Amino acid sequence: MKFNVLPLIFILLSNIAIxxxxxxxxxxxGGKYIPLYGTDSSIVTVKDFHMDIHxxxxxxxxxxxxxxxxxKKTKVTRLFADKSYLMDWTSDTTFSNTIxxxxxxxxSWYAAKAYCEYVGKRLPTVDEWEYVAMADETKxxxxxxxxxxxxxxxxxxxxxxxxxxxxxxxKNIWGVYDLHGLVWEWTLDFNSILISGESRKDVDTDRNLFxxxxxxxxKDLMNYAAFMRYAFRGSLKANFCIKNLGFxxxxx
Amino acid sequence: MKNYILxxxxxxxxxxxxxTATDETNTTNSATETAEEFDEMSIFQLPxxxxxQNNETIEFKDFQGExxxxxxxxxxxxxxxxxxxxxxxxxxxxxxxxxxxxVKYILVSIDPETDTPExxxxxxxxxxxxxxxxxxxxxxxxxxxxxxxxxxVKYKEISPIDFSHSNIISVFNQQGVLVHQQEGLGVDNxxxxxxxxxxxxx
Numbered sequence: 001m002k003f004n005v006l007p008l009i010f011i012l013l014s015n016i017a018i019x020x021x022x023x024x025x026x027x028x029x030g031g032k033y034i035p036l037y038g039t040d041s042s043i044v045t046v047k048d049f050h051m052d053i054h055x056x057x058x059x060x061x062x063x064x065x066x067x068x069x070x071x072k073k074t075k076v077t078r079l080f081a082d083k084s085y086l087m088d089w090t091s092d093t094t095f096s097n098t099i100x101x102x103x104x105x106x107x108s109w110y111a112a113k114a115y116c117e118y119v120g121k122r123l124p125t126v127d128e129w130e131y132v133a134m135a136d137e138t139k140x141x142x143x144x145x146x147x148x149x150x151x152x153x154x155x156x157x158x159x160x161x162x163x164x165x166x167x168x169x170x171k172n173i174w175g176v177y178d179l180h181g182l183v184w185e186w187t188l189d190f191n192s193i194l195i196s197g198e199s200r201k202d203v204d205t206d207r208n209l210f211x212x213x214x215x216x217x218x219k220d221l222m223n224y225a226a227f228m229r230y231a232f233r234g235s236l237k238a239n240f241c242i243k244n245l246g247f248x249x250x251x252x
Numbered sequence: 253m254k255n256y257i258l259x260x261x262x263x264x265x266x267x268x269x270x271x272t273a274t275d276e277t278n279t280t281n282s283a284t285e286t287a288e289e290f291d292e293m294s295i296f297q298l299p300x301x302x303x304x305q306n307n308e309t310i311e312f313k314d315f316q317g318e319x320x321x322x323x324x325x326x327x328x329x330x331x332x333x334x335x336x337x338x339x340x341x342x343x344x345x346x347x348x349x350x351x352x353x354x355v356k357y358i359l360v361s362i363d364p365e366t367d368t369p370e371x372x373x374x375x376x377x378x379x380x381x382x383x384x385x386x387x388x389x390x391x392x393x394x395x396x397x398x399x400x401x402x403x404x405v406k407y408k409e410i411s412p413i414d415f416s417h418s419n420i421i422s423v424f425n426q427q428g429v430l431v432h433q434q435e436g437l438g439v440d441n442x443x444x445x446x447x448x449x450x451x452x453x454x
Contacts, residue, residue, distance in 0.1 A: 078292040079402070109401065191401055192408035238401035 022119050023060070025050035025251060026175040028132055033141065035130055036226040046131045051124065052248040053176050054166040055103035055183060056115060058095055064115050066093060071111060080110035084241040101165045103183045103246035109238035112186040112247035121249035123188040126233065128250060130226065133179040135172040143223050152225040155181040162244055180225075183246035190233040294428035295402060300395035302360075305372040305388040312428060318354040319452045320424040321444075324405050326363035326415055327375040335437045336419055337379060343421070344385065346445045351452035353426075357381075360389045362407045362415055364396055402430070423447050 030048040065071050072092040073085050087106050089095040107115075109123075116122050124132075136142035143149070155161060162183045169181045179185070236242075290296045296313035304310055323340055325333040337359070344357055359381075361367035367375075372388035375381075391399065400407060407417035421444060423432040432447040 077297060079294065079297060110398075189397065189408075191397065191404075191406045234406070237404050238398075 022121075023052040023054050023056065023248070025052055028128075028174055028176075031131070031140075033131055033134070035127060036223055036230060044127045044131075046128055047252075049124075049128060050251040051128075051132055051174070051176055052121070052250065053171070055178055055185060055246045055248045056112075057101050057166055058089075058104045059100040061104040061107070061115065062093060062095075064118055068114070068118060071114065076111070078239070080239055081108040082239050082241050084243075085111070087241070099163060102163055103166055103178070105162045105183055105243050105246045106241040107186075107245075107247065108241050109186050109190065109236070111241075113188070115247070116249035119249060121251045123186055123247060124250040125189050126187045126192060129179075129185065129187050130229075132172070132174055132176055134223075135174055135176075137170050138173060140173055143226075149223060149225055152180045156225065156228065162246065183244050184229065184232060186245065186247040187233065190236055191238070291427045291429050293430065295399075295424060295430070296428035298399070298402075300391060300398065302389040302391045302395070303369045305369055305376050305382075307369040310389075315356055315358075316428070317426050318356050319351075319426060319448055320356050320358055320428075321448060322358045322360065322403065322422045322424065323420070324360045324362050324400060324403065324407065324417060326361050326417075327367050327371055328363065329415070336421070337381075339421060339434075339438065339441060341379075341381070343441050343445055343448070346441070347448050347452070350449045353452040353454075355385060355448060355452050356387055357385055358387045358389060360391070360396065360399060362396060362400065362405075362417055363409075364390045364393060403433075423451070425451050 028046075028049050028051050030046045032043050032045050034042070035044050069075055070077075073089060074092055076085055084106050085108065088099070113123055134141050134143050136145065136148050139145070161181060164182050166182065167177050169178050171177045172179065236245075290313075296311075296316060298312050301309050301311055321340065321343060323336055325336055327333075340357055340359070344355075347355060359372075361372065367388075367390050369388075369390060372390060373382070376386060376388055403420060403422050405418045405420050407415050409415055419435065419437050421434045421441075422430055423444060425431050431451070432444060434441060434444045
């Protein structure tokens with residue numbers, strides 16, 4: 001009898017190990033809002049979903065790499081991740097202890113997407129991410145609060161925030177940490193921001209957001225931090241691996 | 253008591269199997285299965301499958317050995333796409349008599365929900381693009397976004413029938429590696445034409 005139970009215990013323990021990899025999520029109650037680029041006619045509806053409370057850490061990403069060797073830094077395909085992929089890791093499976101609990105960075109969109117799929121989740125859309133990120137500790141929409149904006153902007157000016165540990169910033173009203181202050185984060189449809197090399201020429205809209213005086217048409221001039229995020233997303237390519245860019249996952 | 257513990261453990265095991273199953277499906281769906289023999293920047297590594305206007309299922313690696321000229325459009329488009337399609341036809345006309353190796357002109361839909369193979373076929377016929385060198389592709393939403401990311405094409409649904417998108421024509425060599433891009437509408441296509449000829453008429 002005892003003999004039968006042993007393998008079961010083993011499986012049970014490995015199950016716990018898997019569960020520990022995954023970040024806790026909180027429920028985000030959906031709603032309507034006008035994103036930065038919106039006009040009155042383009043209110044965005046966000047459905048209920050669950051969001052990771054932290055960005056994915058180096059340690060968690062390591063577990064993923066071990067289980068999916070094709071994402072090791074010496075194995076990864078250049079089409080899916082540029083040369084900076086996991087550049088601070090000392091080998092395929094090692095990095096300085098000091099960053100174990102810091103957000104993983106220098107990962108591409110493809111890598112972030114593969115990670116989220118591996119843990120049974122997905123990347124958030126731009127609209128979902130911004131919806132949660134407009135909250136502060138007490139309000140679901142803090143965008144009119146100049147202190148909220150100032151805090152985010154000053155974090156953008158602070159160097160090497162990607163070395164900070166996750167979960168140390170104030171959690172917002174949803175119970176989500178670190179949307180601002182550590183790293184910027186990949187979104188599923190980052191390539192829906194229509195600004196590229198020559199935004200006046202090669203695309204036909206979003207001119208109202210990015211093109212010189214045209215930007216006055218944007219809804220929310222207070223939110224300069226959001227401007228920066230949209231512009232940053234517009235400049236990304238999916239295989240870019242950047243120091244101040246990490247990710248978190250969500251679930252439907 | 254022992255039985256009770258065993259039952260509890262069994263439940264956990266069942267639960268854990270369930271989890272593992274989902275993980276596996278997710279991993280196989282992921283876009284990163286690669287084959288060793290391709291150039292590491294080759295789109296032939298993409299595992300995604302697509303439907304053509306003739307309702308055939310294909311992968312990009314089926315185009316090995318051909319020069320590919322690729323654009324992303326949608327058939328209900330009124331503004332930029334007709335001009336993009338015209339640009340593609342201009343390129344095809346200029347290239348045709350100059351090359352001795354196969355060149356495929358691929359139009360990938362950014363509106364896969366609307367652009368079914370039947371609809372793509374009708375569009376091909378209407379635009380006199382129903383010959384062998386023209387390929388229209390419908391993918392899943394996910395494959396489409398991923399492919400757009402390879403091309404650095406941006407697009408966004410404005411309404412169910414309207415998208416805004418980058419106007420980029422891309423050239424891939426016979427190994428599936430992106431070698432040239434032309435941005436903008438109605439721009440001088442000489443560099444693009446020259447590149448295709450260089451590849452397909454060595």
